[in-house]
Amino acid sequence: MQNPITVAILGVVAERSAFGRLKGRQLESLGMRKRRRQFHAVRSAKLGSTSPPRRRKTSLILVFISAWLMLGCGGPQSTLDPAGRGAEQITELFWWSVAVNLLIWLFVIGLAVYATWAQPGGHRHRKANLLIIGGGAVFPTLVLTVYLIYGLALLPGLLAPAPEGSLQIAVLGEQWWWRVRYHPQGGEPVELANEIRLPVGKPVDLFLASPDVIHSLWIPSLTGKMDMIPGRVNRLTLEATKTGVYRGICAEYCGSAHALMKFDVVVMEPDAFAAWLEHQAQPASMPQRAEARGRELFLIHGCSACHTVRGTPAEGKVGPDLTHVGSRVSLGAGILPNEPAAFLRWIAHTEAVKPGVHMPAFGMLPRKDLQALAVFLEGLE
């Protein structure tokens, strides 16, 4: 936010400063007050009466743009609206640095304004050198050292693993979606995709990996980001402090659909979470009559070669597990609403919806077949 305002103020200061130097010699013999009065009179005559309002207008527009940008600091995908322990600490660090930077900024702007009015050559070289060495080298070194110590002191808390017996979730970055596997204590792993649900107030360990390219998992509302690197497993511990639905994104360029690689994070009360996980472990329910046709089409058109729907012969492992896909918040890795019309669009036009996606489009199927498929998938709750 400070930059546009700095640009506006320094523009005004530079203009005044240049004009002041121009007139300085002519006005040298006059007293300070008289000189200032004359300065303003000459300036108004030179610049005309339209210049100051125009400058003020530009400054106002810049301030409004900055304020508008600051509105992006809330919502389901913002570190500055924290809903997790890690994000709370990062937010605190951010606001401290904003406060300190604001003070430094005010001081620098104060100096710039002072330079406009100061007598040219009014300061000794020794003083100027002291300002350059003190303000340009010693002071920044001190401030950055304090930031460094503050930041390093946060790391042990942010990197500490969850206590023994905590929930463990493996998340794999795929091209371009998220494979999510819950490992409940004493239970079988439960696989789903493109959605992570968490119990509020409980620390959770995420184990992050990738089979091919580097991704980075970032849930800004909950904690900082962590890379997913082929050949190694990174641990990211997080603890959600507020229930709600948050947004996760891939924060490392990973290919053509990188910007369309998102997911939802649903933070629930612990009881509701336990019931949800138990339901996710179940196979898909038997389809009703309306969905039976879609199930048949799903199997004959080869969808089962890539996708698993537990409780049916579909056991493909290449694409996302669809056993309970109808219960998820969104489709296509966080880019479409979860509703039949969006399902139909996704199946028929995968490449148009997510350029670069590996799933072929099935737009050649008759519309009623696409509708039947959408109804079947939407019914997998």
Ligand code: CUA
């Ligand atoms: Cu995955 Cu960017």
